[in-house]
Amino acid sequence: MAGALDGVRILDLSWGIAGPLGVLLLAEQGADVIKVEPPGGDPFRAYAGSHVWNRSRRSVTVDLKSDAGREAFGRLADSADVLVESFRPGVMDRLGVGYDVLHAACPRLIYASVPAYPPGHRFADRPGYDALVQASAGQQFEQPGWRMGPIFLHMPMPSMGTVFLVPSGILAALIARETTGRGQHVTTSLLAGVFLYTTQIWQQVEHASAGYHDLMGKSYPPGIHQQMIFECANREFVHASVMSGLPPKRSQDEILGLEDAPDPFTFMSMPPEERAVINARRREAFKHHDRAELVAEFQANNHAIEPVITMEEALSAPHPQLAANGMVAEVDDAELGRTTQIGVPINLLGTPGAIRGGQPGVGEHNAEIWGELGYSDDALSKISGVV
Amino acid sequence: MHALEGVLLLDFGQYLAGPFGPMIIGDLGADVIKVEPVAGDGMRIGKPFVGCQRGKRDIAVNLKDPAGLDVAYKLIERADIVHHNMTAGVANKLGIGYDDCKRINPDIVYCNTWAYGYDGPLAHFGGLDPLYQAATGLEYEAGAVRSGNEPLYYRFGMTDTANAMLSVVGCLAALYHQRKTGQGQMLWTSLLDGGAVFASDAMLVDGQPVERPTLDKEQRGIDALYRLYETQDGWLQIAAFRDADFAALCDALALGHLRDDPRFVDMRSRHEHRDPLAAELEPRFRTRTAVSWSLALDDAGVPNEIPLDPKAGEAMLYDADNVAAGLTAEYEHPVLGRLRQFGQLIDFSETPGRIGGPPPLTGQHTRDIMEWLGYDGVRIDELREAGVVYEPDEHYRERFML
Numbered sequence: 001m002a003g004a005l006d007g008v009r010i011l012d013l014s015w016g017i018a019g020p021l022g023v024l025l026l027a028e029q030g031a032d033v034i035k036v037e038p039p040g041g042d043p044f045r046a047y048a049g050s051h052v053w054n055r056s057r058r059s060v061t062v063d064l065k066s067d068a069g070r071e072a073f074g075r076l077a078d079s080a081d082v083l084v085e086s087f088r089p090g091v092m093d094r095l096g097v098g099y100d101v102l103h104a105a106c107p108r109l110i111y112a113s114v115p116a117y118p119p120g121h122r123f124a125d126r127p128g129y130d131a132l133v134q135a136s137a138g139q140q141f142e143q144p145g146w147r148m149g150p151i152f153l154h155m156p157m158p159s160m161g162t163v164f165l166v167p168s169g170i171l172a173a174l175i176a177r178e179t180t181g182r183g184q185h186v187t188t189s190l191l192a193g194v195f196l197y198t199t200q201i202w203q204q205v206e207h208a209s210a211g212y213h214d215l216m217g218k219s220y221p222p223g224i225h226q227q228m229i230f231e232c233a234n235r236e237f238v239h240a241s242v243m244s245g246l247p248p249k250r251s252q253d254e255i256l257g258l259e260d261a262p263d264p265f266t267f268m269s270m271p272p273e274e275r276a277v278i279n280a281r282r283r284e285a286f287k288h289h290d291r292a293e294l295v296a297e298f299q300a301n302n303h304a305i306e307p308v309i310t311m312e313e314a315l316s317a318p319h320p321q322l323a324a325n326g327m328v329a330e331v332d333d334a335e336l337g338r339t340t341q342i343g344v345p346i347n348l349l350g351t352p353g354a355i356r357g358g359q360p361g362v363g364e365h366n367a368e369i370w371g372e373l374g375y376s377d378d379a380l381s382k383i384s385g386v387v
Numbered sequence: 388m389h390a391l392e393g394v395l396l397l398d399f400g401q402y403l404a405g406p407f408g409p410m411i412i413g414d415l416g417a418d419v420i421k422v423e424p425v426a427g428d429g430m431r432i433g434k435p436f437v438g439c440q441r442g443k444r445d446i447a448v449n450l451k452d453p454a455g456l457d458v459a460y461k462l463i464e465r466a467d468i469v470h471h472n473m474t475a476g477v478a479n480k481l482g483i484g485y486d487d488c489k490r491i492n493p494d495i496v497y498c499n500t501w502a503y504g505y506d507g508p509l510a511h512f513g514g515l516d517p518l519y520q521a522a523t524g525l526e527y528e529a530g531a532v533r534s535g536n537e538p539l540y541y542r543f544g545m546t547d548t549a550n551a552m553l554s555v556v557g558c559l560a561a562l563y564h565q566r567k568t569g570q571g572q573m574l575w576t577s578l579l580d581g582g583a584v585f586a587s588d589a590m591l592v593d594g595q596p597v598e599r600p601t602l603d604k605e606q607r608g609i610d611a612l613y614r615l616y617e618t619q620d621g622w623l624q625i626a627a628f629r630d631a632d633f634a635a636l637c638d639a640l641a642l643g644h645l646r647d648d649p650r651f652v653d654m655r656s657r658h659e660h661r662d663p664l665a666a667e668l669e670p671r672f673r674t675r676t677a678v679s680w681s682l683a684l685d686d687a688g689v690p691n692e693i694p695l696d697p698k699a700g701e702a703m704l705y706d707a708d709n710v711a712a713g714l715t716a717e718y719e720h721p722v723l724g725r726l727r728q729f730g731q732l733i734d735f736s737e738t739p740g741r742i743g744g745p746p747p748l749t750g751q752h753t754r755d756i757m758e759w760l761g762y763d764g765v766r767i768d769e770l771r772e773a774g775v776v777y778e779p780d781e782h783y784r785e786r787f788m789l
Contacts, residue, residue, distance in 0.1 A: 004560040004561055004563065004564035005560055005563065005564070007567075021584075021587065025553075025556050026556075026560070029560045047588070048588055048590060048597050048598070048599050049587065049588025049590075049599070051590060052587050052588060052590060053587065053588075099736075118712040118714070118734070120708070120711065120712065121708045121709075121711075121712055122708050123708070126690075126692075127626060127690035129613075129626035129690060131608070131613060131614075131624055131626060132624055132626050132690055132691070132692045133692075134624070134694075135615075135624035135692040135693065135694040135695065136692040136693075136694075136695055137695065137697075137703060138694075138695040138696065138697030138700075138702065138703055139543075140615070140622075140624070140694040141694050141695060141696045141697060142542070142543070142697055143541060143542060143543075144542070145539060145606045146530070146531075146536050146537075146539070146604075146605075146606060147605060147606065149617075149621075149622055150615060150622050150624075150694035151606035151607075151615070152602060152606055152607055152608040152609070152614060152615055152624075153529065153541070154525075154528040154529050154531075154600075154601075154602045154609070155525055155528070155529065155541065155545075155585050155586075157541075157543065160549075160584070160585050161548075163584070164548075164549070164552030164553070164555065164556065165552075165732050165733050167556045167559075168411065168415070168552065168555050168556055168559060168733060169733040169735070171556065171559035171560055171562075171563055172390035172391055172415045172416075172559060172733070172735070172738075173390060173735065173738070174563050175390060175391060175394075175559065175562060175563055175566065176388070176390040176391070176735075176737070176738045178563075178566050178567075179388070179393075180388070180737065180738070182737060184735055184736045184737035184738065185734075185735075185736035185737075186733060186734070186735055186736075187733070187734040187736075188732060188733045188734070191709075191712075191714065192714060192732040192733070193732075194703075195703075195714055195729035195730075195732055196548060196552070196729070196732055197543035197544060197545065197548055198438075198543070198700060198703075198728070198729055199403075199407065199435075199438030199439055199544060199548070199728070199729070200403070200434055200435045200438050200543075200544045201434070201542065201543065201544075201699070201700065202697070202699065202700025202703065202704060202728060202729065203434055203437060203438060203700065203726065203727065203728045204700060204701060204704050204705075204725075204726070204727040204728075205437075205720075205723045205724070205725070205726050205727075206723065206724030206725035206726070207722070207723050207724040208433075208723060212433050212434060213434070213699060215432070215433050215434055215435075216434050216435060216542070217699065218542070218699070222539070222540060222542065223542060225515070225516070225517045225540045225542070226539070226540045226542075228517060229517075229521075229526070229537060229538050229540065231537070237521075237526075237527075237532070237537065237538050238521070239517045239518055239520070239521035239526065239538070239540075241514050241515050241517065241518050242515070243513060243514070243515060244512050244513055244514060245474045245502075245512065245513025245514075246511065246512060246513070299509070299512075302512075304502075304512050304513065304514040304515075304518055305518070306518040306519070306521040306522040307521065307522070308521040308526050308527050308532070308538040309521070309522065309524060309527060310524040310527050310528070310589070310596075311523050311524030311525075311528075311583070311586035311589035312524070312589050312591065312596035313524070314522060314523055314524060314583075314586075314589075315589060315590075315591050316591055316594060316596070319522055319579075320507065320508045320509065321503045321504050321507050321508060321509040321510070321579055322522070322523075322579060322580075322583060323507075324504060324506060324507025324508060324510070325503075325504040325505075325507065325577065325579065325580055327579075327580050327583050333592075336590075336592050336597075337592060337593065338592070338593055339590055339591060339592050340590065340591035340594070341587075341590050341591075342583045342584065342586075342587045342589075345553055345576065345580040345581065345583065345584050346553050346556055346557040346560070346574065346576055347505065347557070347574055347575045347576065348557060348560065348561055348564075348572055348574045349572055349573045349574060349575075350561075350564075350570060350571070350572025350573070351561075351564060351572065
């Protein structure tokens with residue numbers, strides 16, 4: 001069946017998370033993505049997640065430092081609609097394949113750059129590993145943890161923001177090109193990805209009370225959502241929710257065997273000291289319940305609740321709704337064999353997306369793609385840098 | 388011209404995961420109309436609301452009244468995208484389900500952001516962000532539960548934002564397809580699936596988990612060379628796992644002997660021996676200030692940063708380079724006054740984005756929009772007096788907080 005982005009060709013020169021995973025969201029809606037790697041391959045392939053982030057695409061290698069490689073790359077760019085790169089500002093220019101050069105040669109090409117920091121920023125030349133951006137942009141300080149001071153965020157949060165900005169920018173530029181007929185330079189950054197997650201927490205407001213800022217403000221211990229995490233029997237945890245959108249049958253406290261407890265909304269508006277007293281009773285009650293039984297009982301009574309599990313558990317004993325959403329997928333990976341990975345998270349019902357295969361080998365499609373562009377097998381080693 | 392100029396999106400959503408996506412689409416140049424109940428969006432309570440409504444025009448209308456539904460239908464006729472986050476069946480019952488919209492406007496792109504999903508055992512449940520951080524392993528890993536800690540909730544609105552942004556990508560892909568083929572369609576995304584994207588490095592091989600990095604009990608990092616170190620006066624993040632960076636780090640710390648230690652000979656063995664390696668580095672970092680070490684490591688070419696205290700955003704929102712890069716925006720809000728938050732997160736060389744203004748008041752543009760739809764002033768007054776539509780009046784501040 002047709003994909004929404006059939007006929008769109010994307011060259012992905014990016015490394016790491018934000019570029020490859022952002023492009024994946026487009027690949028699995030039909031875009032023809034070619035991973036363009038240096039002769040030795042993308043160095044981030046060493047990381048396990050790379051198998052997921054780089055699936056659903058073909059791979060070619062090209063030696064951009066050779067004349068033959070650059071010439072062939074120009075022909076490949078001319079066949080493409082979009083190029084994505086994630087080097088520090090200036091690196092692509094020095095390789096002779098910067099925006100100005102390619103835009104002049106291929107005016108319809110959309111050129112997407114994804115550095116760590118925006119061009120012109122005083123940090124633009126600093127290293128851009130995810131955790132460095134977490135630090136410099138305040139995320140590590142903004143998250144209260146189990147000790148005072150900044151903590152390392154396990155989830156690569158700046159990258160995981162940029163992941164969505166990359167395909168959004170590319171698609172907006174593709175839509176604009178339908179009117180203008182021209183490509184353009186689209187730039188986002190890991191720093192922009194940090195800002196994406198500040199909508200509830202970073203606002204400077206002229207006429208706002210302390211209460212305005214305290215709502216969703218940083219606190220120790222961490223705020224109201226954190227306080228809805230409970231330990232059940234056998235040191236297993238659940239996260240209960242204050243709302244499910246459904247009328248509750250029995251209350252959470254009834255199910256737990258607690259009497260005289262306040263309703264959830266009264267509870268949320270109580271001073272922290274009073275909440276602490278009630279929470280201590282609840283905490284004790286949860287410990288006397290088996291997690292699986294309690295979750296089933298809560299859900300049967302229309303209370304939203306989830307076990308706190310690892311993502312590996314969510315994939316292996318599949319979370320029933322993740323499975324129903326098609327988010328637990330079997331993928332054959334040439335290197336690893338039979339794998340289970342996340343599925344396609346955007347559901348277009350008229351043009352359903354699909355996984356188009358596991359991560360390709362380095363340069364696996366050299367003969368195929370350079371051949372399509374008219375290069376003979378003899379020219380391959382000079383272009384691809386692979387003997 | 389803006390990238391999405393001429394695109395009309397109707398936002399029937401409330402709370403966060405509905406409205407945030409349309410706001411971002413609006414920043415790209417689309418005309419976004421928030422279609423709000425006359426009693427107001429259920430989340431008009433401050434920061435969370437303000438953070439996801441800027442740039443929209445607002446019409447307040449009671450969809451449960453046939454005359455109100457008729458206003459909505461006139462809008463749907465003219466729209467490119469309908470977007471909302473209502474739970475199962477609610478939109479259909481109101482008469483703005485996909486089939487209703489498609490009948491009025493066959494090419495429409497129709498997007499529903501869900502909590503759990505469109506169909507399945509938990510699809511009928513609503514829910515908030517924490518549930519999906521729990522279900523996809525985020526809280527387990529963030530808290531370092533396997534080291535004996537409790538799970539930890541990320542306070543950045545993670546899955547709300549992911550769901551909203553997946554819907555942006557989905558809407559724009561569907562819109563592109565519609566421009567190419569004339570075919571509209573329905574699409575959906577969910578908070579739960581958004582959480583899974585964050586944990587997308589998790590994988591099984593033949594049913595067995597593939598190891599991925601885990602956080603230590605003190606939440607300092609995932610490797611001796613990719614973590615925070617405590618200095619004399621604060622913390623320092625380093626990223627020195629590559630061979631050259633490790634060697635330079637050892638020299639800068641005057642721990643040159645570690646370079647020759649067989650336990651630390653390559654990336655893999657350094658990771659395997661991360662605890663003894665960290666134990667060597669920790670006392671050295673404690674002998675000088677964070678700034679002193681950061682400058683020394685810069686000189687040596689070792690990637691490092693001092694964690695910034697953003698002071699509830701002030702340090703980032705007023706940073707001169709962030710401002711120059713367009714990453715901040717400021718506007719006047721009729722109730723809150725000067726309001727600053729993040730700005731344009733994507734830069735376009737030819738079709739720049741734009742921010743249409745502050746978050747609107749409930750019904751602020753009711754009259755303008757209805758006039759555009761062809762209603763005359765007398766009819767608008769009738770519908771307003773009957774409570775079918777609303778526009779701000781002298782009681783606004785008692786009725787709505789924002």
